[in-house]
Amino acid sequence: MNSSPKVPMPTLERLATYLRYLIDLDASHVETISSTDVERQTGINAAQFRKDLSYFGEFGKPGVGYNVSELQARIARILKIDQMQPVIVVGAGNLGSALIGYPGLQEHKFHIAAAFDRDPAKIGRLQNDLVVLDESSLGEVNAKIGARIAILCVPANAAQHVANDAIAAGVRVILNFAPIILKVPERVVVRNVSFLQELAVLSYHLSSEAPAT
Amino acid sequence: MNSSPKVPMPTLERLATYLRYLIDLDASHVETISSTDVERQTGINAAQFRKDLSYFGEFGKPGVGYNVSELQARIARILKIDQMQPVIVVGAGNLGSALIGYPGLQEHKFHIAAAFDRDPAKIGRLQNDLVVLDESSLGEVNAKIGARIAILCVPANAAQHVANDAIAAGVRVILNFAPIILKVPERVVVRNVSFLQELAVLSYHLSSEAPAT
CATH class of the missing domain: 1.10.10.10 (Winged helix-like DNA-binding domain superfamily/Winged helix DNA-binding domain)
Structure with a gap:
């Protein structure tokens, strides 16, 4: 073991x-x-x-x-990525689409089993062989899929609500791209990917450059 | 001061x-x-x-x-983000497009001044009011823009080459989304955003869950 x-x-x-x-x-x-x-x-x-x-x-x-x-x-x-693991993606905008189409995920045995959005214009559309599903069906769909990993690509104001739904549907770890800090039960692990934060940190470094070259 | x-x-x-x-x-x-x-x-x-x-x-x-x-x-x-700062984005695929269209950037005074790609099918296309430019013109274009921040949304096998070009064009800090470790001169600061890495770390946490609920 x-x-x-x-x-x-x-x-x-x-x-x-x-x-x-x-x-x-x-x-x-x-x-x-x-x-x-x-x-x-x-x-x-x-x-x-x-x-x-x-x-x-x-x-x-x-x-x-x-x-x-x-x-x-x-x-x-x-890292427990020796077996295919189902992942759900919530938010099928540009960022969600980038993730759904990202070849590295498959290489690391993360299989995007379902993608959700709440925008009627996106629901039903095909994205890399996946039909985007209605966000309100998340619980029902994940009862079948059993994904314990969710990637949130939704706007900040929707993220907490979506996280709650995902957790209620059995998700245990969340990769969060929304620029807010999610409140989750202790058993749930969240990792935040914030490129704004990264950019702000980089920006600070620019200023500490020597003025002359 | x-x-x-x-x-x-x-x-x-x-x-x-x-x-x-x-x-x-x-x-x-x-x-x-x-x-x-x-x-x-x-x-x-x-x-x-x-x-x-x-x-x-x-x-x-x-x-x-x-x-x-x-x-x-x-x-x-x-954080030196009290004044608009020009940023260039290299790679105008889904991820690059997500960044170009991301409203939070403007809020943090990061202004995407130019986007580049090497794919002829993408060059010349309009993305959120920006025309995607030919990657080979990066040096020439940045001589006018003077961006010191670059965001790389290119595949792993292109990233080092693009980073070299960006640095030669005056870039001093790089936000890198490609899953490789860039080799850069000491004066250049790189931050890597790797969602694969984040997912792998999350995956490990799944396994340390108590087996019974």
Whole structure:
């Protein structure tokens, strides 16, 4: 079972980065890598890479390195993305559409099982082989799908309401793109993706530039 | 000048969250808030809020609270988003289009000055009042615009090349949506937005759920 009690969040985030890199290597038929290769390619230093893996047991062979497809499979298993997982997307605007059509999701075994919107102009339209469903049917539809992951691509003023519905429908983790902080029960985990926040932080860095070049 | 030497990244990130919340309050004509209100609304605790502000001088009046529009203006000034800043977007697919049409950008004084793509089918098309330009003209165009912020919405295999071009054209900070780690000169700051990474981290949390409900 390898139940690693408490893995730090940054380690999990880096594991996802390694996995991304390994998938690319595997696609290019690279068989073995060293931690130095990882450092050169991802910018994460070799010692950190080895430490991150050490939470989960033994990896790699001294003097040989890491077998790419084996390491990929093990990290996927650690992150529980070794089996297809259904995901629902709420909000089928440009952002929702970008996600629905994003090839990387499938690669990481996230299967978008249903997309919802409340705009009558969007409901019933086909998006990447998915028919956009009426948001009000979320509970009913997810009773069949059983998705525990929801991606919210709705405007800020709709997000809390949609989150409540998703949670009532069995969702346990939410990836939230709306620029508000959702209030959720303790058992639910939310990750916020805020590009505005990212931009604001970047903007601050611009100002600390040396004035002369 | 208030030159605060080294403000921690999490503080900057929270400032952006406060700002988002203050903009909404201001739009609803709320005049004054307390740090307890902030805690209730954003989930960030009141003491943390006061500590974050303390890096930048005196804020609020004891027993009265914080003036919403004043605090908003000061945080915007701290984050250097009190004046319109030109931003270029490279990649005008679904994700790029979502960003170009995102109303929050304008609210935060980020002005998308130009959008680029290398796909002939996209070049010349109108997107939210912007004509999509040929990616090869990036240097020439940015010589006029002078944007120092670029948002990359291109596929992973194009991102490094586009980043190089943007940096050569004067870009100093990059918001990168491509799932690769960019190699950039030290003077350039990159923030990565990776929803795959976020999803993978969420997925891990699903597994640590109690099996029985």
